[in-house]
Amino acid sequence: MAAHKLLLLPGDGIGPEVMGEVRRLLAFIEQKGLLSFEIEEDLVGGAAYDVHKVAISDGAMAKAHAADAILFGAVGGPQWDGVPYDARPEAGLLRLRKELMLFANLRPAICYPALAASSSLKPELVEGLDIMIVRELTGGVYFGEPKTITDLGNGQKRAIDTQVYDTYEIDRIARVAFDLARVRRNRVTSAEKRNVMKSGLLWNEVVTATHKDGFEDVTLDHMLADALGMQLVRAPKQFDVIVTDNLFGDLLSDVASMLTGSLGMLPSASLGAEDPVTGKRAAMYEPVHGSAPDIAGKGVANPLAMLASVAMALKYSLGRPDLADTLDKAISEVLADGLRTGDIYTDGATRVGTAEMGQAVVAKFETLL
Ligand code: NAI
Ligand code: MG
Secondary structure (H helix, E strand, C coil), rough: CCCCEEEEECCCCHHHHHHHHHHHHHHHHCCCCCEEEEEEEECCHHHHHHHHHHCCHHHHHHHHHHCCEEEEEEEEHHHHHCCCHHHHHHHHHHHHHCCCCCCEEEEECCCHHHHHHCCCHHHHHHHEEEEEEECCCCHHHHHHEEEEECCCCCCCEEEECCCCHHHHHHHHHHHHHHHHHHCCCCCEEEEEECCCCCCHHHHHHHHHHHHCCCCCCEEEEEEHHHHHHHHHHHCCHCCCEEEEEEEHHHHHHHHHHHCCCEEEEEEEEEEEEECCCCCCEEEEECCCCCCCCCCCCCCCCCCHHHHHHHHHHHHCCCCCCCHHHHHHHHHHHHHHEEEEEEEHCCCCCEEHHHHHHHEEEEEEHHCCC
């Protein structure tokens, strides 16, 4: 069995704590002979700055390029507030995204039945919710030129941002969405504003053409992005995969993720292009939450978002969707058993710390194999 190359980048704050639970899980998976790993580890964010005066070293970047999957904890914290802009902790994350060309950001919004009561929506609307937002991450209005603020000289200024999308950028993100739908519930909803935006017209046209190019087994719907926002809070379970641009994806993924209750529960993946020869694609998996400086070092952080990110790696990079499903199920059952870290604690539950939660997930995972 060929070993999968993993790079662990724990980062700052609670990053190293939740990454500790990843190591526990990976060790268990190897010990059971389910997969074999070649694990590298390096510094990122403030942890890298303290040693190298940069947010990620060239050496760590080289390891990132060689990895089959990168597992990233979290970066940032008030102690690095004064560092030079280019060396600030977030710069490490941005360099990884940019150099590895991670254009596809996958943010699942999963509502575990045991946590449905913590959602801002009625439990019956979100219980069992499992949707996937696929956000284009390297194009669109956040990057398009011109991007300027001009002083008009009459007491007025003019700000310009430019939404730019080329056919290839839309085509490749649509392919990611269709591929994902095939291992889910086989349905893609594409969102744009073709009624008022040229880029929306092109988005719609390209997604439709890509669909005809070998994905017709997947059901495709188009929805205006504002209408989709409304439907997300009205009846979120109607969706499977949603594919949209950088700006709409930023907004809609934040809305969708909060339907599920807690920040400590949400994983994400950022994927690059598939190499046409090797079939390999750069991929980084990370929790949505940050470094949580307020609870760092106390052993109380919720490791479930990080562990759910490992499940995404198993599914999309390591060729074991079966183990990913088992891991997701283990997380769900541990919650059903009443175990809660502080962030998701409710009366009557069993309060546990980071390590106990990680141990419980691994123990449950074993019973489900
Ligand atoms: P945050 O996500 O770190 O924390 C927000 C709140 O949620 C805090 O009260 C925290 O204790 C809690 N929380 C977050 N994750 C948790 C977990 N796994 N278990 C239990 N509680 C959890 O966001 P905040 O406070 O805005 O940012 C803190 C630092 O993290 C900043 O330096 C920020 O720039 C950075 N950050 C980094 C991200 C990344 O590495 N991808 C993403 C977001 C923020
Ligand atoms: Mg956002």
